[in-house]
Amino acid sequence: MNLNVQNLGFAHGSTATLEGINASFEAGRLSVILGPNGAGKSTLLACLAGLRMPNSGAAKLGDEDIAAMPAPTRAKRIGLLPQGAETHWAITSEALVALGRIPHLRGAGASADDRRAIAAAMHATATDGFAHHPITQLSGGERARVLLARVLAGEPEWILADEPLANLDPGYQLDILDLLRQQARGGKGVVAVLHDLHHAVRFADHVVLLHQGSVFAQGAVDDVITAPNLATVYGIDALLSKDEEGATQLLIKGKMRS
């Protein structure tokens, strides 16, 4: 089922405002939301996750308004990897991943289904090796994978990730992007807010480029990440070319001179 954003507007306090956003995200693709700081990327993702109520328009999962869905139902269908990789308390990796099952829990203990989903999520992210280590003792890359496993354990149809690569070394960043792409290939819908244009060029199936609270361009990578668009939105001078394998290569030369 698609995620559709229809004429969505959002304004509240100091949060970035959104205006007249129309966008569509398809399952089975890795969609990337791009835009400079303050363009409203995280706000848009929060609306998709049902954490924020749009002032106008709606974000819909199929025909259902996400903001109007009961929280437990929404939590089962849409998983969010929040910004900042926040964790508290020195619980084990496995206990952290198990938190992803909260929307499914009935009564007291974990069912066989819960245990199977937790094991599968840890296997997919190669985190089962340190299942019993406290999360405080993991490296940044390991922690990021455990947090992603937490989202996968809930077996949501949609995975929303808000800057999942922040503070990770390049190798770990690629691990996470690979995992997100795998999930998309497996049929899930994936929407990620990213900062690095190179990652978007390499991994995105679909790009939504935000600029000052509105959609500046959306579509396939080659149609959206173009030199003129980057010049207008980011104020950078970029060179895009195709390499011998036909993949797009991005070179950022510097700031635009006005």
Add this chain to the structure above:
Amino acid sequence: MTSRFMTGLLLCLTLAAFLLSLMAGKVWIWPMSWAADNADGWIFLELRLPRALLGLCVGAVLGLSGAVLQGYLRNPLADPTVLGVSASAALGGVLAIFLGINLVPFGLFGCAMIGAGASILLLLAIGRGGGPIGFILGGMVLSTLAGALTAFVISIAPNPFAASEIINWLMGALTDRLMEDVLTALPFMAIGVLLLLTTGRALDALTLGENGAKSLGIDLFRLQWLIVLGVGLSVGASVAVSGVVGFVGLIVPHLIRSFYGEQPSRILVPSALGGAILTLTADSLVRLIPGPGEMRLGIAMAVLGAPFFLLLLLRYRKGAA
């Protein structure tokens, strides 16, 4: 050691501490004279039994509240005393006595509970966005303010006898409470404890921060009110009946975590048991200190708790550096 074994052990220790509290004192009263029709039997029924019951309940309430508040604020330094909840409940109680509301049935209890509940709401307003230390600083502000206002009310109290009565109560003790007082406090504490025990799953989800918890379908608004009501009722009632007994909620969850791990839901029941054990044991020990009177439980706990708080503070500062 499995957690089931630990819980069994805690239950046994709770029972032992309860029995100790029934027996210990200037006069030791052994089980065979509990039903006796003499001075021993009378001391047991009128003094020891209410005191032990009170220690059990007040300790459990404080241990559990500490565990819940630490989980909710994601701050291992939180506790009803540190956050100013107890001081605010005391202010509510003192105002009730000053204004004569304590003559209305449940007047003193009601005011203390409102004081406790309101202090959490205030704290959330002050401390939000201040990071882990924001709530602690907010709590310092609240408890200083509540303490100052309490002192002010005492200083303008019309008769010195009332003033000394108030001060006596404030210092925190389980002595000389009537069975009637205990039975009045019990239902409020029980309801508060039940409310707090339902928060486990939401507290676990908060391990991922507020957005993480919300995305898991947790209603944070509902959780906030559960905690305001639960802590308000239980800590309010415990302060109304026994004054300010500090730091139980700070010390106990820490000790419990070293056996049960840090997952917030797993330490709730053990913290209640641990709180009961600590309070009952400390209250038995203060009776055994030689000398004419006995040391106040509230004072004993503060003497024990303040250095513990400092120790934790140093440990976390080291961890953060």
